[in-house]
Amino acid sequence: MIRIPSHLWRLLRTGATFERTGAMRAILDALEIRGWPRFALRALAWPFGMFGRRGNPDLPPLPRALQAMGPAYVKFGQVLSTRPDVTGEELHAQLRFLQDRLTPFPTAEARRVIEDALGKQAWDLIGDLEEPVAAASIAQVHPAIWKPTGRKVAVKVLRPGVRRQFRADIGAFYLIAALVERIVPGSRRLRPNAVVAHFEGVVNTELDLRLEAAAASEYRDNAREDDRLKVPEVQWAGTGRRVLTLEWVEGSPVEPEPLAAAGHDLSEIATRLIRTFLNHALRDGYFHADMHQGNLRVAEDGTLIMLDFGIMGRLDPITRRHYAEILFGFISRDYRRGAEVHFEAGYVPADRSVEDFAQALRAIAEPIHGQDVSSISIARLLGYLLETSERFGMETRTELILLQRTMVVAEGVARSIDPHSNIWEAAKPVVEGWIRENLGPAQVARDIASTARVLTRMGPRLPDLAQELVMLAEEARIRRSLPVEPEEARGPRRWAWFLGGLVAGVAAVAGILQIL
Numbered sequence: 220m221i222r223i224p225s226h227l228w229r230l231l232r233t234g235a236t237f238e239r240t241g242a243m244r245a246i247l248d249a250l251e252i253r254g255w256p257r258f259a260l261r262a263l264a265w266p267f268g269m270f271g272r273r274g275n276p277d278l279p280p281l282p283r284a285l286q287a288m289g290p291a292y293v294k295f296g297q298v299l300s301t302r303p304d305v306t307g308e309e310l311h312a313q314l315r316f317l318q319d320r321l322t323p324f325p326t327a328e329a330r331r332v333i334e335d336a337l338g339k340q341a342w343d344l345i346g347d348l349e350e351p352v353a354a355a356s357i358a359q360v361h362p363a364i365w366k367p368t369g370r371k372v373a374v375k376v377l378r379p380g381v382r383r384q385f386r387a388d389i390g391a392f393y394l395i396a397a398l399v400e401r402i403v404p405g406s407r408r409l410r411p412n413a414v415v416a417h418f419e420g421v422v423n424t425e426l427d428l429r430l431e432a433a434a435a436s437e438y439r440d441n442a443r444e445d446d447r448l449k450v451p452e453v454q455w456a457g458t459g460r461r462v463l464t465l466e467w468v469e470g471s472p473v474e475p476e477p478l479a480a481a482g483h484d485l486s487e488i489a490t491r492l493i494r495t496f497l498n499h500a501l502r503d504g505y506f507h508a509d510m511h512q513g514n515l516r517v518a519e520d521g522t523l524i525m526l527d528f529g530i531m532g533r534l535d536p537i538t539r540r541h542y543a544e545i546l547f548g549f550i551s552r553d554y555r556r557g558a559e560v561h562f563e564a565g566y567v568p569a570d571r572s573v574e575d576f577a578q579a580l581r582a583i584a585e586p587i588h589g590q591d592v593s594s595i596s597i598a599r600l601l602g603y604l605l606e607t608s609e610r611f612g613m614e615t616r617t618e619l620i621l622l623q624r625t626m627v628v629a630e631g632v633a634r635s636i637d638p639h640s641n642i643w644e645a646a647k648p649v650v651e652g653w654i655r656e657n658l659g660p661a662q663v664a665r666d667i668a669s670t671a672r673v674l675t676r677m678g679p680r681l682p683d684l685a686q687e688l689v690m691l692a693e694e695a696r697i698r699r700s701l702p703v704e705p706e707e708a709r710g711p712r713r714w715a716w717f718l719g720g721l722v723a724g725v726a727a728v729a730g731i732l733q734i735l
Contacts, residue, residue, distance in 0.1 A: 229390075232288075237284045240284040240287065241280035242280040245280045281313040294422055317356075323359045324379065329348070332461050337459055346365075346366045349361055349362040365454055370466070385426065400412065421529070429459065438507065441502075449524045452466040470516025470522075472515075473517060484521070489637040495523060510628050541564040543658075544658075548580070549580075558573050568612050568613075
């Protein structure tokens with residue numbers, strides 16, 4: 220619920236800071252807000268501009284304003300950078316600056332947080348806590364020694380007061396989203412309120428480091444059989460709501476110069492990066508959704524190392540199937556099938572034309588396929604897809620945008636180390652393998668076996684269900700014998716006979732399975 224009086228001051232303070240830093244004009248231009256709404260917003264913010272915060276003058280306007288407003292706003296900008304469909308390319312480019320290092324808080328405060336979270340026994344487990352090596356909007360990381368084993372660990376500690384500040388600011392974000400929906404009617408398709416809700420969910424997860432520890436543990440389990448992929452082990456005894464202790468891992472930054480100096484094959488690493496992302500998204504339905512350079516390292520033997528599990532994506536089996544078929548449609552140039560999957564998944568309203576949508580997909584993909592390898596871009600593809608989605612009335616789906624954004628980021632990292640990395644060639648064996656394994660005869664057999672297990676478990680309930688349907692059928696028969704049959708009886712009668720036959724068939728199958 221938005222309590223407007225309690226958030227008006229924050230809203231004015233935000234507007235003043237945005238006006239002072241130049242971010243207000245950048246946002247209004249990006250959202251194409253013209254006329255009286257533009258004048259009203261700037262007129263409201265301008266008188267308070269002298270009270271707004273200055274921020275770091277070395278940053279572009281938007282990240283400068285967000286950093287000046289504090290950690291909650293910085294985090295919102297980072298999460299918003301996962302939604303290029305909302306921000307547009309210009310603001311999206313500015314938001315990338317928020318991945319840079321922020322000012323750390325003192326180590327003495329980190330020690331107090333650790334002791335408060337783990338108790339006095341914390342220092343029986345954690346020793347030699349060093350100065351922070353990385354500081355972000357929510358937390359910072361300190362090297363230390365895990366005393367039970369004597370091995371080096373990374374201790375992640377929440378910023379003091381960040382939970383309280385987040386709770387205070389989230390209401391203002393909802394208020395801003397409501398105003399944007401009202402002032403810019405075209406933004407309603409992008410669901411600004413849902414964007415803020417998504418942000419709230421992400422940050423609530425990051426504000427409880429036990430949940431991030433669970434994410435790291437699950438991702439590590441999924442990656443056990445993956446070739447040359449390292450996920451740090453969680454030290455659960457050193458983990459609490461405000462503290463997370465992970466195995467320390469050494470590696471080179473994912474940048475061309477240090478990787479080349481270490482003798483790594485840049486093309487192979489770029490390809491493996493793309494395939495790792497797709498493998499986890501399609502195979503496991505659980506993927507790292509923040510794969511920028513700051514969260515990646517390469518070990519001496521070429522092993523890819525994943526860090527920071529605060530933002531993760533999850534896809535259900537049906538969505539994975541749809542996404543794989545859509546990707547495969549682009550890769551194989553089967554645009555008709557790609558269009559049909561969009562309709563089957565409900566992404567495109569049923570009253571639109573499949574043929575027209577297939578033609579739009581062809582217009583998007585063919586020019587990209589025809590370009591030089593170094594010019595093929597999933598980022599460009601995403602931009603065209605978002606334009607097409609608006610034209611065909613597609614509603615934004617957060618989980619797919621997160622997936623697509625992660626692929627864009629992974630592609631960007633791959634291209635940064637190997638400009639000639641072919642995103643399609645990297646993706647093709649993963650997508651084709653998944654299609655073959657999950658849409659072929661083997662998967663049909665698994666689906667039948669799964670259905671049989673469900674029917675077997677339903678066996679004891681089938682007689683009661685059959686009896687209820689027989690009674691429904693009898694009621695329909697009596698209504699049919701009346702002089703004037705009520706219109707509403709016709710539907711139940713047809714469904715009663717249909718369901719009665721279905722239950723009888725299910726009962727027969729279940730009985731056979733139990734006998735076998």
